[in-house]
Amino acid sequence: MTTPRRLTIVALLSLASLAAAAWRAEPATITLDPVHSVALFRIQHLEAGLFWGRFNALEGTVRWTLEPKDAPVFDVTAKVANADTGSEKLDGNLQGPNFFNAKEFPTITFKSKDATAVGDRHWTVRGDLTLHGVTKPVEVDCVATGIGDGPAGKKAGFECTLTIKRSEWGMKWGVEKPAKALGDEVKLVIALEGDVAAPKE
Amino acid sequence: MRELLAYIVSVILLPTVAAALIALPAMFGGLRRRAAVVDGCVAAGLALAFLIAFIHEVEPNALLRQLPMELPGDDAPFERWHRVALVALLLALVAPVLATAAAWRPASRNAMAAWMALVAGALVATLVEFPGATGMTRVMTGATCAACAFMLSRVGGVAALCASMVTFAGLAVLAALNGFPSLAAISAAMSLASAVLAVLGWMGGRRADGSRTLVVAGATSTVIGTLAGTSAACVGAYADRAPAWAWMAIALAAPVAALLFARLRTASGRTGTN
Numbered sequence: 001m002t003t004p005r006r007l008t009i010v011a012l013l014s015l016a017s018l019a020a021a022a023w024r025a026e027p028a029t030i031t032l033d034p035v036h037s038v039a040l041f042r043i044q045h046l047e048a049g050l051f052w053g054r055f056n057a058l059e060g061t062v063r064w065t066l067e068p069k070d071a072p073v074f075d076v077t078a079k080v081a082n083a084d085t086g087s088e089k090l091d092g093n094l095q096g097p098n099f100f101n102a103k104e105f106p107t108i109t110f111k112s113k114d115a116t117a118v119g120d121r122h123w124t125v126r127g128d129l130t131l132h133g134v135t136k137p138v139e140v141d142c143v144a145t146g147i148g149d150g151p152a153g154k155k156a157g158f159e160c161t162l163t164i165k166r167s168e169w170g171m172k173w174g175v176e177k178p179a180k181a182l183g184d185e186v187k188l189v190i191a192l193e194g195d196v197a198a199p200k201e
Numbered sequence: 202m203r204e205l206l207a208y209i210v211s212v213i214l215l216p217t218v219a220a221a222l223i224a225l226p227a228m229f230g231g232l233r234r235r236a237a238v239v240d241g242c243v244a245a246g247l248a249l250a251f252l253i254a255f256i257h258e259v260e261p262n263a264l265l266r267q268l269p270m271e272l273p274g275d276d277a278p279f280e281r282w283h284r285v286a287l288v289a290l291l292l293a294l295v296a297p298v299l300a301t302a303a304a305w306r307p308a309s310r311n312a313m314a315a316w317m318a319l320v321a322g323a324l325v326a327t328l329v330e331f332p333g334a335t336g337m338t339r340v341m342t343g344a345t346c347a348a349c350a351f352m353l354s355r356v357g358g359v360a361a362l363c364a365s366m367v368t369f370a371g372l373a374v375l376a377a378l379n380g381f382p383s384l385a386a387i388s389a390a391m392s393l394a395s396a397v398l399a400v401l402g403w404m405g406g407r408r409a410d411g412s413r414t415l416v417v418a419g420a421t422s423t424v425i426g427t428l429a430g431t432s433a434a435c436v437g438a439y440a441d442r443a444p445a446w447a448w449m450a451i452a453l454a455a456p457v458a459a460l461l462f463a464r465l466r467t468a469s470g471r472t473g474t475n
Contacts, residue, residue, distance in 0.1 A: 089380075096380035097282050097439050103332035104280060133278030170277035173383065177212065177258060179204035 030194035044183030071115030220246035228405035241300030244420035248293035254390035303419025314354035322347025331438030350426025362399035379440035
């Protein structure tokens, strides 16, 4: 093979890989579907049972190329008013100043900053969790659970889990006073599903 | 069980003991005749009871965050309801001044108490702002504090402390029912402290000849009225289950009843004399 031909092939391959990289770098915006996006939280009650509650109707977006190796970028918001424990009284207590203080801090947000791939469609995502008026960095284990076709178009789903100490966000009631009324550790399991919009031309 | 007991001791009993220790010397013996000392000690005792209950229930930094100062290593949020602790701190500091001013001219004690109630109400309306506050709710909060303080100054004596006990007991129950256990615990501490001071005042009255009336007009009425009105507005601001005026009515109910009872008693006493 002559040198000019080799150069042409190298140039073409380089262009192809650049094009592929450019195509891959343009992520789609996945707008969360509030009906199918929910955050479950688990906390220990009186050092006994593990109590589960949920935040319904999560909102926000995920930016993702849909490629297994590429990490998604999350921007998710939960409204404290959407807390649902199955008990109206408990829901009211959660809105109160001893817990989420919904009047002053009505939303919980997570904005991801970067991520490390753990496996195919599986990442450790690092970002800021804002809860109870306090913003702190967290690491979230995220899995893309699937990409499917719905009647209105393509859908993508994720499941993310993390465990936090609520006292670090200033939610201390029940941890020390009254001691051991409620656990400090809260496990969060976040199920997200959204509609995939094609990247803008 | 032990944790719950420790909680009750630190948040409810300890503030009561502190209030009793401060007021005790003024309740018995010669000091009882000195109106300014009695009024100042009872008022400061109650304000400190509120403050101690708050610090034990929440944390000292929650109070310090209300002051214009940097707290190294503290990244907890500023919460508006913590302002009630600042009100208690200011009342504890000015209680001796109020008591001295109220006792300056015994003849104009009622007018002085009325002025103190008005100024306290105006300051609360200006400086205390809970979530969702409007100009109207702030005026209502200030007016509740002033009305509560004024009525208690007219009731005076052990009856004013009993009214305080009932008011804070009511606030404690309603705060607990409306998902506000911290303010419920603080109100419970205030109710117990008021009850203990009322008992001490009554016992001191039975032992002291010629000075049975416990003078708690001025400083004490201002402290109770301001803290009751502010606490009621605070619960009302965070609870959606009742309108703001309902909470203020709760703060006013016991002082109104105590004042009516005192007036009826005075009227029946006059009738009996005639």
